[in-house]
Amino acid sequence: MSDFLLDNAFVKVERCENSATVHLAGDWIIDNAVAIDSLMASVKLAAGDNPMFDCSAIGALDTTGAVLIRRFSDGCEHSDGAPLVNIQARHTKLLEVISCSPPPVSTEPDQIAWYLLPLLQAGTATVGAFRSGGRLLGFLGLVLMRLMGALFDLGRVRLVPVVHQMEVIGLQSMGIVGLISFLIGAVMVNQGAIQLAKFGADIFVIDMLGIGHLRELGILLTAIIIAGRSGSAFTAQIGSMVLHEEVDAMKTLGMDPIDVLVLPRLMAITICLPLLAFYADVVGVAGGALMAWIQLDITPANFLIYFREVITIDHYWVGIIKAPFFAAVIATTGCYNGLRVQGSADDLGARTTRSVVQSIFLVIVLDALFAIFFTSVGL
Amino acid sequence: MADHLTDDIVVKVRGLKTAFGPHVVHDGLDMDLRRGEIQGIVGGSGTGKSVLLKAIIGLIKPVSGRIEIGGKSRSDMTDEEDRLSRRDWGVLFQDGALFSSLTVAQNVQVPLREHFHMPQDLMDDLAISKLTMAGFPLDAAAKFPSDLSGGMRKRASLARALALDPQLLFLDEPTAGLDPIGAAAFDGLVHELCKSLGLTVFLVTHDLDTLVRVCDRIAVLGDQKILINAPLEEVMAFDHPWVQEYFHGPRARAAGIKENG
Numbered sequence: 098m099s100d101f102l103l104d105n106a107f108v109k110v111e112r113c114e115n116s117a118t119v120h121l122a123g124d125w126i127i128d129n130a131v132a133i134d135s136l137m138a139s140v141k142l143a144a145g146d147n148p149m150f151d152c153s154a155i156g157a158l159d160t161t162g163a164v165l166i167r168r169f170s171d172g173c174e175h176s177d178g179a180p181l182v183n184i185q186a187r188h189t190k191l192l193e194v195i196s197c198s199p200p201p202v203s204t205e206p207d208q209i210a211w212y213l214l215p216l217l218q219a220g221t222a223t224v225g226a227f228r229s230g231g232r233l234l235g236f237l238g239l240v241l242m243r244l245m246g247a248l249f250d251l252g253r254v255r256l257v258p259v260v261h262q263m264e265v266i267g268l269q270s271m272g273i274v275g276l277i278s279f280l281i282g283a284v285m286v287n288q289g290a291i292q293l294a295k296f297g298a299d300i301f302v303i304d305m306l307g308i309g310h311l312r313e314l315g316i317l318l319t320a321i322i323i324a325g326r327s328g329s330a331f332t333a334q335i336g337s338m339v340l341h342e343e344v345d346a347m348k349t350l351g352m353d354p355i356d357v358l359v360l361p362r363l364m365a366i367t368i369c370l371p372l373l374a375f376y377a378d379v380v381g382v383a384g385g386a387l388m389a390w391i392q393l394d395i396t397p398a399n400f401l402i403y404f405r406e407v408i409t410i411d412h413y414w415v416g417i418i419k420a421p422f423f424a425a426v427i428a429t430t431g432c433y434n435g436l437r438v439q440g441s442a443d444d445l446g447a448r449t450t451r452s453v454v455q456s457i458f459l460v461i462v463l464d465a466l467f468a469i470f471f472t473s474v475g476l
Numbered sequence: 477m478a479d480h481l482t483d484d485i486v487v488k489v490r491g492l493k494t495a496f497g498p499h500v501v502h503d504g505l506d507m508d509l510r511r512g513e514i515q516g517i518v519g520g521s522g523t524g525k526s527v528l529l530k531a532i533i534g535l536i537k538p539v540s541g542r543i544e545i546g547g548k549s550r551s552d553m554t555d556e557e558d559r560l561s562r563r564d565w566g567v568l569f570q571d572g573a574l575f576s577s578l579t580v581a582q583n584v585q586v587p588l589r590e591h592f593h594m595p596q597d598l599m600d601d602l603a604i605s606k607l608t609m610a611g612f613p614l615d616a617a618a619k620f621p622s623d624l625s626g627g628m629r630k631r632a633s634l635a636r637a638l639a640l641d642p643q644l645l646f647l648d649e650p651t652a653g654l655d656p657i658g659a660a661a662f663d664g665l666v667h668e669l670c671k672s673l674g675l676t677v678f679l680v681t682h683d684l685d686t687l688v689r690v691c692d693r694i695a696v697l698g699d700q701k702i703l704i705n706a707p708l709e710e711v712m713a714f715d716h717p718w719v720q721e722y723f724h725g726p727r728a729r730a731a732g733i734k735e736n737g
Contacts, residue, residue, distance in 0.1 A: 126641065127592070127640060127641045130594060130598070130602075131592055131593060134594065134595060134598045159641035160606070160609065160638070160641050160673060161602060161641050164601060164602055164605045167605075168598075168601060190671075191672060191673065193672070194609060194669075194672050194673070195609075202604065202614045202615060202617050202618070203617070203618045204579060204581030204585070204600050204603055204604070204617055205579060205581070205582065205618055206579060206618055206620075439622075440576070440620070440622035440623075441576035441577065441620070441621070441622045442576050442577075443576055443577045
């Protein structure tokens with residue numbers, strides 16, 4: 098007396114007096130895995146206690162199928178996994194490979210409960226910020242030490258990389274720096290003139306342009322462009338060298354990575370940023386002059402006469418003196434983050450992003466400190 | 477070993493020509509890969525072993541010639557057929573090529589996720605089974621590839637190559653960078669797995685030990701062609717300066733190859 102409790106292409110469950118036999122049939126291969134796996138619950142229910150698995154009618158079998166058979170047999174109520182019977186000769190090896198069920202282990206990195214996650218993130222971020230601030234300061238000190246050493250021992254300065262970096266950082270960014278400065282100068286005059294015209298004071302737009310652009314905007318914009326353009330490049334270049342163990346190779350060859358990688362970049366950017374800032378000042382004022390000519394009918398000659406009258410050289414110096422400091426911040430952050438890359442391509446990306454964010458942030462903070470300083474000394 | 481040398485050809489390469497610009501790598505190369513065999517490929521550096529592998533799996537487009545896999549020519553396949561045919565083979569790249577942002581187990585699940593919609597617990601079970609098969613220590617299944625040693629990365633990568641139950645396995649220098657004991661263990665693993673799963677293997681290697689221990693047939697690349705493709709004894713007797721140097725040099729003797737064996 099027997100009947101089929103469950104009957105489909107892959108599994109037939111046959112129930113006798115007190116035990117059940119599960120007949121496996123069809124192709125137990127990866128293409129059918131999803132369909133077979135979805136039968137598991139109903140098979141378990143139909144088979145009850147102490148079933149046997151009859152493998153004689155299985156067609157093709159691959160390792161995925163073997164894993165599924167093992168899952169079925171482990172899943173059923175049986176003291177030590179349900180036995181497999183009538184295994185075909187061609188399947189024995191495969192079933193042997195998969196026979197023992199592996200212990201359950203996690204396949205994903207450990208995760209904590211969602212409600213603790215914000216706390217954890219806030220904590221890690223705070224600690225991380227202090228740590229990285231400290232490390233950055235330490236790195237700055239190290240770089241300055243090496244720089245002082247290099248100044249007393251000029252043979253250590255690598256001139257060719259310095260010149261190469263100057264080309265990449267300075268010369269090749271003149272286009273974008275010039276364009277942005279020109280537009281900002283023009284926009285400042287354009288917008289300023291509209292507002293100041295309400296007081297009949299539109300001539301003061303030149304004061305505004307001179308002070309605003311020379312003191313703050315020219316250098317700040319240049320520094321931000323260079324931070325985005327060259328700071329990120331520093332991190333990516335040095336970081337990929339770290340990933341390929343090139344930096345380790347350098348150390349074993351007796352070359353100091355700070356001398357080889359950081360100092361040329363630091364020197365090049367410190368030379369280039371003031372020059373670029375000067376260039377940005379000139380182009381920005383030119384943009385403003387052009388807009389003044391178009392919008393307010395102030396000829397360039399008149400513009401220059403008035404500009405020389407109201408804008409003292411102090412404004413220019415206040416702007417330009419900040420450039421080497423910004424340069425040092427950008428180079429240090431970029432190189433520091435590059436050298437701290439570890440492990441994977443993921444980390445390189447994260448470090449590059451962080452480098453740009455950090456250097457722009459630091460440049461703006463430094464600019465604010467300078468503004469306070471110059472106001473209090475009355476410049 | 478001659479008992480499983482069949483004439484059932486899985487991969488058939490005819491008149492293959494590959495080139496990078498003016499530099500011709502292969503010209504008029506013919507090769508057959510027989511079902512169930514472990515086919516070793518040797519050749520000096522720069523003879524295009526890896527290029528041949530990449531041409532067969534479709535990463536490099538040949539200049540001319542026919543490559544048939546399972547009786548179908550690669551050049552006649554539609555994009556969809558080409559995508560589906562990729563399920564039929566697994567590739568173990570030289571340095572593992574694991575995805576660095578995923579854990580080892582997730583790496584093994586990538587092909588499953590891409591081609592099927594399986595429940596997560598089945599995928600976990602499959603990933604762990606494949607990792608066990610590849611001899612990967614399971615407590616490290618949730619680690620990231622960057623935390624693993626070279627040998628573990630190879631095993632993880634082998635598990636990923638086996639994820640879709642391929643019939644055809646391409647191994648690019650599987651033992652390069654492993655210590656001799658690790659390499660021997662990996663050789664043994666490959667041999668055992670391939671024989672018990674009935675896989676056909678295309679194995680590029682420099683390692684004489686691997687050739688002797690694992691391969692059923694050895695093809696020697698040189699002069700832009702396959703010089704000879706035969707079992708070890710015949711290849712050793714083949715009269716070509718590079719082949720003689722390779723199989724009868726001091727390293728060959730160290731690998732246990734007997735003179736005039």
